[in-house]
Amino acid sequence: MGLLARLLAQRIALGLVLLFAASILIFVGTSLMPGDVAQEILGQSATPEALANLRAELGLNEPPLTRYISWLTGVLHGDFGTALTNNMDIATSIGKRLSNTLFLAGCAAIIAVPLAVLLGLIAVRFRDRWPDRLISTITLASISLPEFLIGYLVIYFVAVKLRWFPSMAMVYDGMTLAQKLNAVALPVLVLVLVVLAHMMRMTRAAILNVMQSAYIETAELKGLKRFTIIWRHAFPNAVAPVVNVVMLNLAYLVVGVVVVEVVFVYPGMGQYMVDHVSKRDVPVVQACGMVFAFVYISLNMIADIVAILANPRLRHPK
């Protein structure tokens, strides 16, 4: 276990370095964009006086390095500061948005992950026969369509024509869980369609790889049922690549779904960040970037650790 602890410590330290690097990248990136926050807040209706007043008030006349360092100091003390644009506390706003995002991602993951694995297993069981072909065709078709298009199709047929679920996935305080689940039904459906194929294909490929091994042949010769062989003997050895892909997709569900959020008017992190990017609200963009980087890095870390735990050969390196 000492080895594992050391490994964990290493990973976490690496993650922190990555986070720091990400924060610098985001800051530099936002300063490279044309226009500044004062210009973007006031828009076309900005008078020079109003601009100068707003710049002074927002502290934009300070050099960028000073702004960056004071921001970083705040974050290290657990204070994300307030948004330049509307003076709202960033931590509170992000907290709400992040929980919405996690809710949506969670709902999608609970359906997509088991379904993808199950479909993968079925595809292997009926390899090159019609169930395999059907599953592959449908999932590949859904991953090939851009997600906004799937979104619009789903809205048109399910929300406008059939009126089964709302087209707007608006969630807010005071809704019951059932109401929230009803509201997010369509975006969840779209997200499931989008992430399904990748995980399903990986499960199928990884298991097929293992199925070539001699011990599978032994199991077959013992007379075990084909599905038992796949589930009990092949799958555990194929779990590492599958977990990796699952984690990548989970990370995508959290950080990459801004298009789905816009189409379904879902108040998640992506929309929140894009709004503030377009206003050059650097503290908020930084904070969102940090949260996203954190999610990405920790999910990848989990994937690595699971892979090591699942594979004795990695647990005891030579």
Place this chain on the structure above:
Amino acid sequence: MTDQLHYLAARVAVGRMSRRAFFGRAAALGLTAAGANLLLSSAVQAAGPQMGGTIRMGIQGGSTSDSLDPALGTNTVSLALLRMWGEPLLGLAPHGGLEPTLATEYWSSPDAKVWTFKIRTDAQFSNGKNVTADDVLQTMLRHSDENTKSGALGVMRGITNMRTEGDDTFIVELDDANADLPYLMTDWHLIIQPNGGRDAPDAAIGTGPYILKSVDMGVRFVAEKNPNYWGDMGYADTIELVVINDNTARVAALQSGQVDMIDRVPPQTAGLIGRAPGITVHSTTGPGHYVFIAHCDAAPFDNNDLRLALKYGIDRQEMVDKILAGYGSIGNDTPINAYYPLYTELPQREYDPDKAAFHYKKSGFDGPILLRTSENSFPGAPDASALFQQSLAKANIPLEIKREPNDGYWSEVWNVKPFCTSYWGGRSTQDQMYSTAYLSTADWNDTRFNDPKFDQMLIAARAELDEEKRKVMYADMGMILNETGGLVCPMFNDFLGATSDRVAGWVDGVRGYDLMNMYGPMKMWVAA
């Protein structure tokens, strides 16, 4: 058959029958969906306003980074919210002229230099405090003092002194006479707040017909009827505003019945949407226009013949048909259309490749003209630029189009680069429009137009209290711009809003902004 249908429609109007059932019955009686719709809406109008219920609106333009401070409002969502919880001193009357809101009366000294406003004594802020002239004064000061960030600052600049007399009189003194001063007071940023909003500018405490109850910036807002509102506006108990920036999502929300009214229906699909049962698209003429603007002081646009070549080389009707899908009217290279009071129709400039070629040759300029554009400079701007390119090509004038990113367009391109696409929302009077963008000293003189005679006439017209004389002056100014300005104005865009038949009370042709000057949710009611 007709009697039966009218009877059924009336039942729907008073809530005794569902609309879905009505459409089914109407179809059975051989009526098309559109016909049933029309019948239903007239029955609902006839039934008169109904109290209660919730009106839900889906509006474009809001962002998580918005503020509730009226001074910082820049988008349609800010406007819609301010209409609910606050009031300016005066409002635009629906079909021309002004109507009193927080000011009951106003008058000026004979030279139009001192304006006096009587403040309503029965109005109360939502924190229970009565409105006084001092609140008005502080509000105006906050929007005009040197530390302000207000979008209304430009409007307030000509004012030299403001003061109060007693609790109910607010007085504005001007250096230069301005017959249009009351119109300035209708600016939607100038919401009267307790102590001018100095203590808590974004607390949303005002005198409006509704009170904001729930705020989720850039997402969703809920307002409830203000029980102490002095006026009689507002039928629904609750107004729910949802921010829907994606065009398709906004339309889908209306079609699936999740909202009752939306703004900014995309013109290309408006016809299709309007044919759906239960949905009406409303087109309202406004002062907004889409423009190509050239700096009159930058080569090659400093040559008036080149500017004329551009003006003759644009096919206005084609733009209205293709870019606005017919929901608009052609422009005439001035920022003024029939929407404005004191409008005079000028001779319409037509597309004429021969004249364009003639002026192009006369200008002596040879080489491509560079036009910058972006998708957010107005909807369809890159397409409009391509049309412009083609119509100029027929006159052998080469136009080069440079596509700029949306990001930073208003800071890096508009009012900076010599020739680009842009839009104007328009103003409530000709004086405001000209003072904002065509006076040589204006901040937003985005055509760098500088004509001392024009400036002089603008100042003179401002002081002229005789409307006939002013009208002539404005017509002359329009001609000057039309002949020598840097503005190429192909079209005025209509506002396109849509409502479902769950709400009733729409009035056509209301002046101001989209959705009945954004008073839609308060002047309409839940029908069934």
